[in-house]
Structures are given as structure tokens and as C-alpha cells.
Amino acid sequence: MITINLLPNEYRRKARSPIGVMTAIAAAVLVNTSLFAYYGYLEFGTSANIETSRSVLQLDLDGLKSQVAYHKALQKEIQTRSAREKTLSEITRNRVLWTKTLDELLDVVHEGREGIEHFVWFEDIDVKLEPSGGSSRGGYGRLKAAGHSGSEDYDQVANFLEDIEGRDISGLWQIFGKPQAPQARINDADEDLIPSVNWSFPLTIDLLSPDERVANRSVAEEAGQ
DSSP states (O other): OOOOOOSOGGGSOOOOOOHHHHHHHHHHHHHHHHHHHHHHHIIIIIHHHHHHHHHHHHHHHHHHHHHHHHHHHHHHHHHHHHHHHHHHHHHHHHOOOHHHHHHHHHHHHHHOBTTBOOOEEEEEEEEEEOOTTOOSTTSSEEEEEEEEEOSSOTHHHHHHHHHHTOTTTOSGGGTBOOOOOOOOEEOOOOTTSSSSOOEEEEEEEEBOOHHHHHHHHHHHHHHTO
């Protein structure tokens, strides 16, 4: 049905939107504005913070990578040097300073007993080293010499061999075991020699194991020898 309003304009009721519609539109506008604002915050706020944090962490990671690489290089160098040091230590433990050893052997000769030297001399000295790890007598090495004692008294030979293992005379005890039992024979007298009588005897002393030598050196160092 068609309705025609014939009233003049000033008497007509002005058309207004329903309150419910206005409320719904306002709510929709508010929600959309809030969503847009939240999206803007995420896009320009949180995302920027995340990107900044990621950049900082990436810089830290790049710095740590170089430090890790340097640490690995140091570890490799430490392992190499440790292996080298171990090898040198084993060589040092097994090494015998033969010049010093012969000097100490001569010290025993000159020290003598009761202020009298052992009148002893050697025709030759032979050193034979065995592969490490031997357990039997002479398994690590042996020093042999053909000795002479210029004295009519056989006891001089026994005294000399006994002094070789004396700790107060030389350091031979640190690297050698006890000399073998004295075996000597008297030579024919020669009046052109002084002394005219001498005894020939073999000198045989066995090299101790590396562990025994290290232990003896430690004992000597503690004793201040």
C-alpha cells in the first residue's frame, strides 16, 4: 500500500536510522578499527622487535662460530703437543747419559777407600742396550768391561765392585743393578810394571728398567743427591 505524506516539509518527521542499526555499525567500526590497530602493532611493533632480537642473536652466533672454530683448533694443537710431550717424556725416561755414567764410574775408581784410590783400569767398555720391556736380568741393557786391579790383595776387586752400588759415592745405583759376583784371576808378575801384580776381572752390571730408574732418581732428588 502506497502512503503519500502531503504535509509540508517543516511538519514532516525527519527520517532517522534505527538505534539498533547504528549500534551495530558503531560496533563493527570499533572492531575493525581495533583489528587494524592490532595488525599494525604486530606488523610494525612485535615483528620489528622479533627481527631486532633475531639480528642480535645472529650476530652472537656468528661471533660464537669463530670462537668455536678457534677452540677446536686449540684442542687439536693441545692433542698434538700432548702426544709429542708424551713421546719426549718416554724418550727421556729411557735415556741414559753415558758420558755422565762413565764419569761416575771413574769417580768410584778415584774415591777408593780410606783415602786410597782403587787402582783399577779398563781395557774396554762395551754397552749393549736391549729393547725395552725385558724382565729378565740384563733385559734392558748391560755394561761390560774388562777390568784390572793393580794390587796383590784380591779383596780390592770385591771392594771396588761393592763401591759401584754405594749411594754415597756416585749415582750409578740409580740406573744399574748390583754388579755380578766378583770373578778374578791373578796375572803373572811383571817387575817392569808398577804395581807388578794385578788381577783381571770382568765388570758386568745390568741396566734397570725405566720405571726403576725414574723411581731411583726421585729417591735421589728427595735425598738431595
